[in-house]
Amino acid sequence: MTGFDDPLWLAGLLLIPLLFVYHHHYKGIRQKSAIEFSRISYIKAAQEGTKKSRQEQILLALSLIAVAMIFIGLANPHIPLENTKKGANVIFALDISGSMLAGDYKPDRLGAAKDSVAMLIKNLEKEDYVGVVTFEGGASSAAYLSPDKERVLNKLESIRSKGGNTAIGDGLALAADMAVSIPGRKNVVILLSDGENNAGFISPEEALSFANERGVQVFTIGVGSEKPVIYDYDMFKNPLYAVLDENTLKNIADKTGGIYYKSVDESTLHEIYSNLNDEIERETEETGIAWLFFLLSGIMIISGFLIRYGKRGVI
Structure with a gap:
């Protein structure tokens, strides 16, 4: 059974829904400001909206997953491996x-x-x-x-x-x-x-x-x-x-x-x-796997960077 050496770090996962709500709240404010500033600009933005919105969703998901992986890694998870004995x-x-x-x-x-x-x-x-x-x-x-x-x-x-x-x-x-x-x-x-x-x-x-x-x-x-x-x-x-x-x-x-x-x-x-x-x-030895979650977090961050600033990035 998986366990954690410092489970209090898992409380950081509560930030994930808060960040999600904040993102959508900030996005609504930004769109409202854009409409008030220039309806023409908003119309142009709407024409590119589908592709841009999809990339925004991907970037948001990658960012939230990266944050979640960091908090799980800080909790220091470990699992018993059947063939690894103390x-x-x-x-x-x-x-x-x-x-x-x-x-x-x-x-x-x-x-x-x-x-x-x-x-x-x-x-x-x-x-x-x-x-x-x-x-x-x-x-x-x-x-x-x-x-x-x-x-x-x-x-x-x-x-x-x-x-x-x-x-x-x-x-x-x-x-x-x-x-x-x-x-x-x-x-x-x-x-x-x-x-x-x-x-x-x-x-x-x-x-x-x-x-x-x-x-x-x-x-x-x-x-x-x-x-x-x-x-x-x-x-x-x-x-x-x-x-x-x-x-x-x-x-x-x-x-x-x-x-x-x-x-x-x-x-x-x-x-x-x-x-x-x-x-x-x-006894089965508990093997730490925090490194795996930090690795996944790094992959999420690098993937987001490539999407945002890569050859096809438009955001």
């Missing part, structure tokens, strides 16, 4: 807790996740900005939101697991905050975790509300295997298992308009990321 702010929130070192994925869960994230970053639209957040016992920024995808890829490569627990709420809150740091764009977070929230200062519910208030769409990916996986042992030599909290991840995706995906190995994880670019709905 870029999106895409933030990857990666779980780097100890369980992400489990070897059921090759080379491990974190390595497979990094490879899949890198693949998606390379396939994003040129206009998209990218950032990376990591979380374990807390959350931190690994790569700030930027259009420089090569820089982000270099930062992604250097990410290593810090062990510890899983703070999904902290990771989501920081990712959502980074997503809205550059306004006027679609805000998307892609959160990957293989555990349950058992650390941090912000609960997943609080982070979800934070993301919703700021219009952030969250896609979640649960990393797991068909069977329980041991990733480490505690101080008493008891095995530690990665426990995926699917309900939390599903709730986050459902409440923010995203999608939850379940990965069971590196190939399914790669497939999930390869399809995510198509799931990100980018």
Whole structure:
């Protein structure tokens, strides 16, 4: 739908009928004066009246259209073009807790996740900005939101697991905050975790509300295997298992308009990321067309000039 940035300028269109009325009023006065001054002159003028009157009407129409185009152009109209999209702010929130070192994925869960994230970053639209957040016992920024995808890829490569627990709420809150740091764009977070929230200062519910208030769409990916996986042992030599909290991840995706995906190995994880670019709905960009109305106004003015002073001009 067409819109205007400065619609108050459209009030200038009210001048068009006033100018039309003024023209005809002035024309009547001029003809009356001509009759009083010289009936002979008026008779001669009447003989040429048809052609002259037609040109006057054309010139009047061109002048009024030119004025109208100027006021419409000053209102700065814009239209959404179907094939022109704004870029999106895409933030990857990666779980780097100890369980992400489990070897059921090759080379491990974190390595497979990094490879899949890198693949998606390379396939994003040129206009998209990218950032990376990591979380374990807390959350931190690994790569700030930027259009420089090569820089982000270099930062992604250097990410290593810090062990510890899983703070999904902290990771989501920081990712959502980074997503809205550059306004006027679609805000998307892609959160990957293989555990349950058992650390941090912000609960997943609080982070979800934070993301919703700021219009952030969250896609979640649960990393797991068909069977329980041991990733480490505690101080008493008891095995530690990665426990995926699917309900939390599903709730986050459902409440923010995203999608939850379940990965069971590196190939399914790669497939999930390869399809995510198509799931990100980018907003249609409003394209200004004020120049078109100023161009039309110029054409009207030049056409009137040529009619008035051109080779066949008689006015």
